[in-house]
Amino acid sequence: MAYKTVRINLTTPQSPRQSVLVIYTGGTFGMVYEPQTGQLVPFDFDRVVDRLPELKRLTFDITLLTLPAIIDSSNMKPAVWVELAQIIQDNYQQYDSFVILHGTDTMAYTASALSFILVDLNKPVILTGAQLPIGVARSDARENFITALEIAAAVDSVVSQDGYRPVVPEVCVYFNSLLLRGNRSTKRESVQFNAFASENYPHLATAGVSIDYNRLFIRPWQPGQALQLRTELDPNVTILKLFPGITQPVVESIVNIPNLRGIVLETFGAGNAPTDEWFLDTLKRAIDRGVSVFNVSQCEGGRVTQGHYQTSQQLLQIGVVSGADITTEAAITKLMVLLGQERDPQRLRALLAQPLSGEMND
Ligand code: ASP
Numbered sequence: 190m191a192y193k194t195v196r197i198n199l200t201t202p203q204s205p206r207q208s209v210l211v212i213y214t215g216g217t218f219g220m221v222y223e224p225q226t227g228q229l230v231p232f233d234f235d236r237v238v239d240r241l242p243e244l245k246r247l248t249f250d251i252t253l254l255t256l257p258a259i260i261d262s263s264n265m266k267p268a269v270w271v272e273l274a275q276i277i278q279d280n281y282q283q284y285d286s287f288v289i290l291h292g293t294d295t296m297a298y299t300a301s302a303l304s305f306i307l308v309d310l311n312k313p314v315i316l317t318g319a320q321l322p323i324g325v326a327r328s329d330a331r332e333n334f335i336t337a338l339e340i341a342a343a344v345d346s347v348v349s350q351d352g353y354r355p356v357v358p359e360v361c362v363y364f365n366s367l368l369l370r371g372n373r374s375t376k377r378e379s380v381q382f383n384a385f386a387s388e389n390y391p392h393l394a395t396a397g398v399s400i401d402y403n404r405l406f407i408r409p410w411q412p413g414q415a416l417q418l419r420t421e422l423d424p425n426v427t428i429l430k431l432f433p434g435i436t437q438p439v440v441e442s443i444v445n446i447p448n449l450r451g452i453v454l455e456t457f458g459a460g461n462a463p464t465d466e467w468f469l470d471t472l473k474r475a476i477d478r479g480v481s482v483f484n485v486s487q488c489e490g491g492r493v494t495q496g497h498y499q500t501s502q503q504l505l506q507i508g509v510v511s512g513a514d515i516t517t518e519a520a521i522t523k524l525m526v527l528l529g530q531e532r533d534p535q536r537l538r539a540l541l542a543q544p545l546s547g548e549m550n551d
Contacts, residue, residue: 190257192276195235197244197251207342207353208250210284212276214269215259216292218317218334221324229322231259234290240323241331249342252284262292262299262318267422267525270302274418277307277314281416286313286341286355290334293318293376293384296362300371302422302522304360304546309414313341314360316371320382329365329382336396337363343400352412359408359547361393368394370406372519372548375489388490389514389550408547421529423450428521430455430487437467444475451481451524453517454504460484460493460511461500473507479534483541485512485520492550510541515549523548 194210213219213234220229221240234255238244244251254276256269277287291299300316307314317337319330340363344353360371364385373390377383394402425448429440444452452475456462476482484493484504492514495505505511512520523545531537544551 192254192257195253197238197253199247199250200245201248206249207285207344208252208283209286209288209338209341210280211251211253211288211290211338212273213253213255213259213290214262214273214292215256216262216290216294216318217322218290218292218319218330219259220322229324232324234259241334243331243335244338247335247338247342249338251338260292262295265292265295265299267302267424270299270306271418271420271422273299274303274306274420278416278418281312284312285344285353287315288334288337288341289314289316291316291318293320293364297371297374297376297385297516297518298522300360300362300374301516301519301548302526304372304519304548305523305526306419306422307360308417308419309411310360310416311355311358311410311412311414313343313355313357314371315341315357315363315368316361317363320380320384333364336366336400340368340394340396340400343402354410356402357393357407358410363396366396367392368396370547372522372546373516375516375518377489386489389492389516390547419526419530422525423528424525425449426451426453426521426524426528428453428455428517431457431462435463437471440468440471444471444480449475449480450528451483453483453485453512453520453524454509455487455517456484456493456501456504457487459491459497459501460486460495460504461498462504464500464503469503469507472504472509476508481524481528481534481537481541482509483512483520483524484509485515485517508538510538513549513551519548
């Protein structure tokens, strides 16, 4: 599809060195008050410079692309993840980095999905958004967007035959002064500005007076590899969150969903689940018919250690795969992507257990 793009003409005289493609998907970020009704409505993103004139003072080239249908991110779908990945691939040679403006509600899912879809990514893809619309005076949109752009355009002074080395060549979420690995991020707050956390992986950067990068934890740049996409995502997955008192009909109705191929099992603590015979039998029957069950803890921090307690030993025995310290967002998107690649349940389980894109420490 041919997308319409708009270039921001910089006021700085020096010729721009880096070029950033901004992809606008929707969300709270782009809302303004309509003068007649006083209601919040999406604004014309092509005119973002009217709202943020400081964009013109940045020292790199910025191009804006708006998706044909802008959405509240609660309407995000795998097809849009693939569309975003395809836009990045189609523009990969032309731009040095990418910023995706996205609603906060499902940003961590999109960041996780893109980290698995974009294979051998060697350029920054930074997602950001806002808790308060750009049309509100106290909005966090300005800082989030400008700093995300700065991070996307950041390069090391080292120049190789492949060009400048980007500081953050991976999919990240930037929000409220923190740069997080995308597939380690979760939305943890719906009111305060500190909307995102990464409990099990260090922040990749902190933005204050300067932007301090935590280089040891940033994925190394590996130039010379061509970007490839995993575009087949299988939607036949679900999340089963355990709670004390969960009943057999509930578990059975989920496990027996027609065509189901993968379950993220949200367990207690370090990966523990009830030891009732009916529960383990129901799961085992699903695993025996080829459904992959991926064990993710309900705790934000820490990890699943199957076999540490008796209450997780049996999960290990029936073939549940440990998700180690993965987030639910990364687990469900990893399942979709791997199920789209691999039909053999045994091979799939082996792939699930390994880190695919820095989303877990096995
Ligand atoms: N509902 C909005 C969305 O995720 C919330 C936000 O952008 O912060 O699209």
